[in-house]
Amino acid sequence: MILFKNCEVYSPDRIGKRDVLIGGQKILAIEKKIDPPKGLEVEIIKAQGLKMIPGLIDAHVHIAGAGGEGGPASRTPEMQLSHMLEAGVTTVIGCLGTDGLTRSVESVLMKAKALKQEGVSAWIYTGAYQVPTPTILGDVGKDIAMIEEVIGAGEIALSDHRSSCPTTDELIRLTMHARVGGMLGGKAGIVNIHMGDARDPFKPLYQAVGKSELRLTQFLPTHCNRNEYIFEDAKTYGKKGYVDITASSYPYFPQYEIKPSKAIAELVKAKVPLEHITMSSDGCGSLPDFDEKGNLKSLESGFPKSIFDEMVATVKEEDMNLEQALKVVTSNVADILWLKQKGRVETGKDADLVLLDDQFNIVHMTAMGKMMVRNTQMLKKGSYEK
Numbered sequence: 001m002i003l004f005k006n007c008e009v010y011s012p013d014r015i016g017k018r019d020v021l022i023g024g025q026k027i028l029a030i031e032k033k034i035d036p037p038k039g040l041e042v043e044i045i046k047a048q049g050l051k052m053i054p055g056l057i058d059a060h061v062h063i064a065g066a067g068g069e070g071g072p073a074s075r076t077p078e079m080q081l082s083h084m085l086e087a088g089v090t091t092v093i094g095c096l097g098t099d100g101l102t103r104s105v106e107s108v109l110m111k112a113k114a115l116k117q118e119g120v121s122a123w124i125y126t127g128a129y130q131v132p133t134p135t136i137l138g139d140v141g142k143d144i145a146m147i148e149e150v151i152g153a154g155e156i157a158l159s160d161h162r163s164s165c166p167t168t169d170e171l172i173r174l175t176m177h178a179r180v181g182g183m184l185g186g187k188a189g190i191v192n193i194h195m196g197d198a199r200d201p202f203k204p205l206y207q208a209v210g211k212s213e214l215r216l217t218q219f220l221p222t223h224c225n226r227n228e229y230i231f232e233d234a235k236t237y238g239k240k241g242y243v244d245i246t247a248s249s250y251p252y253f254p255q256y257e258i259k260p261s262k263a264i265a266e267l268v269k270a271k272v273p274l275e276h277i278t279m280s281s282d283g284c285g286s287l288p289d290f291d292e293k294g295n296l297k298s299l300e301s302g303f304p305k306s307i308f309d310e311m312v313a314t315v316k317e318e319d320m321n322l323e324q325a326l327k328v329v330t331s332n333v334a335d336i337l338w339l340k341q342k343g344r345v346e347t348g349k350d351a352d353l354v355l356l357d358d359q360f361n362i363v364h365m366t367a368m369g370k371m372m373v374r375n376t377q378m379l380k381k382g383s384y385e386k
């Protein structure tokens, strides 16, 4: 058991100074004063002056690697555990991406299992950019219903030159199967959509909903800040559907993309309900870095840390408070993806906690009740990390 004394708890709503007791992977109690239970081994951590927030959920990471669009040498490596811990991320949703041809959903699933063994929480989307989309059991619905880690389908590419350009009927069928798989498996069955650069990017989603019983909330379109015109459309789309902002690519394409923190603030100003907005990193996606002449200098890949930094920027640079900024990377994601044990500091939820100092440094962190960071020192690394 671990007892955190006197921290300022953000559930993400600010609930004030509390003692928080965790044990056996769960949050056991949150009270104004908790005495250490007698006869049990309890580690007491003085957390005066620290803010306790829920562990972040990064809902779009190419955990088993991605890229490859610049040839075989541009394939990106797998995500490492430290990339989550340095970002305060305790839960990740893995996905395949552009390369559903030579990479597999199976490898994403095994990587999620590996991360779980290393102490954090992980789920995945089945599928890839392509339609028909690769799966493990032959159908997205079967994967979602029967495989514990699969919570939805994606990322299916629309409005992009790398998309299979599914017809409206194909998109409806895939999404219906994801939805029914979700019903059978007790999961959200959401379809995560890669939004590309084509004009009128949300049109395929409006058409699918117009021609079926589906609702816009069955989709979670991502990269909604990739350029000005998709972002403008997202202000309307987001009033009815969910809108996901991508964080890791912004520094590489500042001339096109809307800075994620600014995008969040502007969506709220445009009256998109805050509960409809999420932010993910697109971690391990490939990010080419060009010099002034446009020559390829190096290949980089994105990291989950970008959602932490942009969450902080939403507080420091935009007119939003920590509670609001946190929702976009904690409770909203948990609600949309039906991760019922995640995203909130509440009694009975998983003990995924991050304690921050005034400068937003991660001082302590737990995942599933185990200390992962103590006094700013990372205690765990991935199996092959030095």
Ligand SMILES: [Zn+2]
Pocket: 155, 194, 195, 223
């Ligand atoms: Zn994408």
